[in-house]
Amino acid sequence: MERSAWIGLAAVMTRLPSVLDSELKAATGLSQFEYLVLARLSEMPDRTLQLKNLAMLANGSLSRLSHVLSRLESRGWLRRCPLPDDGRLTVAVLTDDGWAKVVASAPHHLGSVRAHVMDLLSPTQIRQLRSITRTLMPGLCDTAPPVP
Amino acid sequence: MERSAWIGLAAVMTRLPSVLDSELKAATGLSQFEYLVLARLSEMPDRTLQLKNLAMLANGSLSRLSHVLSRLESRGWLRRCPLPDDGRLTVAVLTDDGWAKVVASAPHHLGSVRAHVMDLLSPTQIRQLRSITRTLMPGLCDTAPPVP
DNA sequence: TAAGATTGAATCCTCAATCTTA
DNA sequence: TAAGATTGAGGATTCAATCTTA
Numbered sequence: 001m002e003r004s005a006w007i008g009l010a011a012v013m014t015r016l017p018s019v020l021d022s023e024l025k026a027a028t029g030l031s032q033f034e035y036l037v038l039a040r041l042s043e044m045p046d047r048t049l050q051l052k053n054l055a056m057l058a059n060g061s062l063s064r065l066s067h068v069l070s071r072l073e074s075r076g077w078l079r080r081c082p083l084p085d086d087g088r089l090t091v092a093v094l095t096d097d098g099w100a101k102v103v104a105s106a107p108h109h110l111g112s113v114r115a116h117v118m119d120l121l122s123p124t125q126i127r128q129l130r131s132i133t134r135t136l137m138p139g140l141c142d143t144a145p146p147v148p
Numbered sequence: 149m150e151r152s153a154w155i156g157l158a159a160v161m162t163r164l165p166s167v168l169d170s171e172l173k174a175a176t177g178l179s180q181f182e183y184l185v186l187a188r189l190s191e192m193p194d195r196t197l198q199l200k201n202l203a204m205l206a207n208g209s210l211s212r213l214s215h216v217l218s219r220l221e222s223r224g225w226l227r228r229c230p231l232p233d234d235g236r237l238t239v240a241v242l243t244d245d246g247w248a249k250v251v252a253s254a255p256h257h258l259g260s261v262r263a264h265v266m267d268l269l270s271p272t273q274i275r276q277l278r279s280i281t282r283t284l285m286p287g288l289c290d291t292a293p294p295v296p
Numbered sequence: 297t298a299a300g301a302t303t304g305a306a307t308c309c310t311c312a313a314t315c316t317t318a
Numbered sequence: 319t320a321a322g323a324t325t326g327a328g329g330a331t332t333c334a335a336t337c338t339t340a
Contacts, residue, residue: 215325
């Protein structure tokens with residue numbers, strides 16, 4: 001039973017991201033990770049977040065984030081600023097164009113997530129899923145991640 | 149509640165594969181996908197599988213599989229043979245060296261899966277997880293995949 | 297020296313086009 | 319013509335090394 005549970009999880013873990021990614025890319029041109037970066041910024045009080053924290057919230061490495069920020073910055077969706085307080089730290093700030101891009105993209109993202117996940121699960125299964133992921137997360141992070 | 153369930157699943161879906169991948173790579177030099185290819189072959193009666201089916205069982209595209217097979221073949225872990233019956237079809241056959249590689253690698257793979265997933269979940273959660281992934285899988289496949 | 301961030305090289309994946317055989 | 323498989327180009331990610339500031 002363990003085996004079939006694992007095989008199922010492995011299959012979902014590899015196929016679901018690729019399905020969501022290609023649907024979002026077809027609709028908006030954004031990858032899942034790019035969308036997550038913009039969306040996380042858009043949720044911050046000043047649309048601003050330090051890169052290290054942004055990387056954590058977007059489930060990516062700092063290196064990957066840096067490469068992606070270069071692309072997003074060149075499209076005018078955000079800009080990077082060193083913090084005056086401490087010159088070692090950098091924050092990303094979402095621009096108005098970036099905000100507009102998130103607003104235009106969010107429905108497509110939500111639609112895919114609903115169609116492939118949320119609409120298929122019962123309220124009970126959704127509760128179970130949340131409990132399961134909360135159980136697994138601590139073992140997957142060096143720094144504890146904020147799961148609301 | 150839906151939102152936090154989704155955020156948790158997204159985080160696990162991106163972090164768990166990368167953790168398993170780096171642990172397996174450190175211990176055996178194999179990526180998760182490469183291991184899966186060899187392991188699936190090793191489970192077949194004749195250590196033989198048609199490429200299209202192998203791609204499906206390994207949760208990858210045929211193109212990706214073809215590239216990976218070239219690497220694995222050059223290491224002597226498997227070989228490709230066109231089927232005599234129908235020259236359009238090709239099968240991959242695990243070699244003795246490939247078998248040995250799977251046998252040596254399996255404990256590391258299983259150890260990671262146990263440490264990061266199975267040992268952390270209760271039997272009830274494992275049942276729930278299996279039910280959830282079975283609910284989601286049909287919407288993620290063109291061809292229905294065999295989840296035992 | 298250490299933390300945060302960036303860079304470039306090597307690797308891997310995706311996508312579209314192509315090839316082969318039936 | 320269609321199915322299965324391969325190929326190569328382009329893009330993205332990883333890894334290790336580097337840079338900057340405290």
